[in-house]
Amino acid sequence: MNYAVWGRMVLYLLGHQTMRGKFDGAEHLVRLVVVAFVAVLLFFALRKVMVPSEFGKYGHFRPAALAEIASKAPVYAGRGACADCHDDVVKLKSEGKHANVACETCHGAASVHAADPDKQKPLLPDTKLLCPSCHEASTAKPSKFPQVVSSDHAGDAACGTCHKPHEPNKSPEDKS
Amino acid sequence: MNTGVEGFMYPNEMQLQWSVLIVLYPFITGLVAGAFILASLARIFHIAAVQPVYRLSLLTALAFMMVAPLPLQLHLGHPERSLEMYLTPHKTSAMAMFGFVYLWYLMVVLLLEIWLDYRKDIVLAARSSTGWKKWLYTALTLGSNRIDERSLHVDERVGWFVTLIGIPSAFLLHGYVGFIFGSVKANPWWSSPLMPVVFIFSAMVSGIAAVLLVYQASCYFRKRPVDMPCLDTIAKYLFYTFLIDFSLEMLDLVHRTYESSQSFRTLDFMVHTRLFGSQIVGQIFLGTLIPLALLLFTQVGKPSEHIRRTLYTLGAFLTLLGIFSMRWNVVIGGQLFSKSYLGYTTYKMEFAEREGLLPAIILMILPFVLLWIMVKILPPWQEQKA
């Protein structure tokens, strides 16, 4: 679209009309219309420069945002990552009640550890604090979910005294 | 976290998003629309009695129009990106489309009409003034120099047409602000087809009241007598518009109370507690019933000129308070209750912060400063020149 040519055409038409007396007394308005027209053209030029590339490709948004959002590095490594090195524990856990509890649920986010095992060691949680967060009895929890009032059940003892977290049905003395 | 919370609120709801600045915004645009409608009474409906305030109304509208974007810019998280609303406006967004309504109204209606009406005075002033004033007026002429009868006739005809389309444009301007709230289905306090209509009529009420006060103030400062037939007519239109506005708001209230759906009990409780001061006392009693009573008395009792002027002034002040309260109750009130309908929070208005009371006060004073400057440059009244 050659704006300069269009502009010339409009100007010619307007000028022609003015000289023919049709707009006698209205030149100042014609001038305003021309200024407005130029402003609109400038706005479209500004749009072409300033609107991000391919805006609207998938919808009314900047398509580059998808890649930007997706490029963030995960903080949690995911279940699969632990099995690469710790497949023995994973296999052990998969036979007990905590089969579907992810490693990072208790040991915290481990992507840094998974990338460089020596750089950061995951948490070894204190069972006295960790286990009740799921297993402390509450009327709001599903009734069939294993839960105890820890003060009645264990007194002051930590849960790990009697329960192995990776094999919750077994106690630490159980070597089977 | 937020000790002002009562009951249950969704965790992200406890802090209000829209502050007193967003209360100011519909208030200011309402004044714009209302002042313009008053001007159009003279131009389109040929109500000669209000002709003395025609130009003053237009300038008042322009002064407030220029300040209107400022509270929004102060509120935005990234005001430097605000041009995006014009570059990539989302056509489904009421807020985006409003940017163009605002631009249309400012450029094509207000500025054009003022320029056309003042053009002769501007050209004369350009010819007769000296120094920097000459530059200013010459610039305002936009290069035109003809003020013969033919060109003035053209001005008058085009100006009449601009005022004509300006009336629906003014309705669109403030009705749209109402729609920005009224279209939010997530908020039962806002979501209503009545919202744009209530906003339009309350805008007219506030604009007429504002011009009434500005006109009286201008006569006081210029030490000129008030044109009483003009003032009486303004007050009459204020009264009738206010009756319509009040009826609409009562309709909304009665409808809500009667249907008593899930949201009602929450809203009802809120109005009786957190919003009692601003809704019952501020908006309904002080801001609507009393000014209506005062205006009714002036219409029916026909008291003396002095008493009428006092009552008009008092009534207009209370009216502005009432309309401001209405905006407050809509914007702030709409955010005080949880969308779970189970709890409430409080609005803690800061003072000297970006969205605090101090900027709000400054933004309300600013239009009057601008108006004062405009009145100096483009005097609305025909003074007898020596």
Add this chain to the structure above:
Amino acid sequence: MSMSRRDLLAAAGKFIILSGAAQEAMESATGDLAPDSKYRMAEHYWAMTIDINKCIGCGNCVKACAQENEVPKGFFRTWVERYEVSGDDLEHPRVDSPNGGMNGFPSIDKPADKAFFVSKLCNHCAHSPCVQSCPVGATFESPDGVVLVDQKYCVGCGYCIQACPYGCRYMHPTKHVADKCSLCYHRITKGLTTACCEVCPTGSRRLADLKDPKDPVHDFLRVNKIQVLKPEMATGAKVFYKDLDGSVR
């Protein structure tokens, strides 16, 4: 006079053409995900299922999400609510969500007749009112069904936060842009599940891909009684709850 007008228009025309050419030159790569990524947006349509019967209110999801997404303190991309319903009074449940449920819930003194947990997050609505309301196009639904926020484009007006019926959005206190659950878009496009689903110990929360014929979501939706939050809002919410009680707000 007319000469200067002509010149002005010619100059404007030249400016427009030249700037257009410059724009073409500046054109960067297309907006797809990284060129080496094997992820194809067209192959997925994301949703989530939540089984109320399995939620134990441990708050692990809230903690993990906060860590994974650097959620600012006091704001929540996901949270857990505890409901206590007495008898037949569905209209007045007692609800609490201390710190979003991040550290569990305090014990109840006088237990009600019925109590349960409800975890909530952005519903990634198919007819999202927040997307509709955004004035600039900063919040949008991706082609694979995730409602996202373009933090570089958001102006921070807060209209989307007003428009969301579920209260899942907030204004980021330091970035000053709208923020909310992104369905861990940076994870799901790499074949991982969301952080909240990863650490859910009971499998109450599960990421679902409606376009994957092998996804368990299809059976889940077919076999169970399914609800969404606030169905009267007709948002096309894509977080599907199993056995959501009528008292839930």
